[in-house]
Amino acid sequence: MVEHELLILAIQERWPDLVHGRDFWVAHPLDPATGEQSSDAFIAEWKCSVVPPYVGDLLTRAEQLRPIQAASKAREKRDTLLAASDWTQASDAPTDTKETWAAYRQALREIPQQPEFPMNIEWPVPPSNDVHRR
Template identity: 45%
Template sequence: MKLVGKTKEQVEQERLKRLAEQVRAERNRKLAETDWMVLTDAPIDEKKREAILRYRQALRDLPQQKSFPLDIKWPELGLL
């Protein structure tokens, strides 16, 4: 029986897949941190709520960045 190792391309694809999973996990954590801020009864004014919604959309759009998952441009929520 002959064992065949993985090609460099296969190894790189697996590495990118793991990295993408890590980035998505961090993204999901950041979304979860702001979940309460978008509830209708959250004590946040409309201007701040709009900023939070833009931030959350930017987080959801991370996987569409051309450099994903190697070079992520993380959005910033800023001071509220």
């Protein structure tokens, strides 16, 4: 099932100057019982001078973009986790704290080298709370 983010990516890849919310609107149907997406996203409104595209081609491209989007989101999460643990590597951090967190931080950096990246990622577990943030 193609989510609205993927369809937007496919549209913006083909027409980089178009802006979602201004030039077009993408939506997806919801299951009334669960509130969950129930089918592929669709173009709800096309408000620009570009000839409206055939959605089937865009849905196909959106599926092809899924790994690219997943990689981008994984790197974003990894970068956030690294930033959240930067304090452990400060020059005034205790040596045992630096050492304890170094392996975790290296595992985060190596996530893109995992064999099933980006569709199946084994996220490293941060060190236990025995090492407290100063």
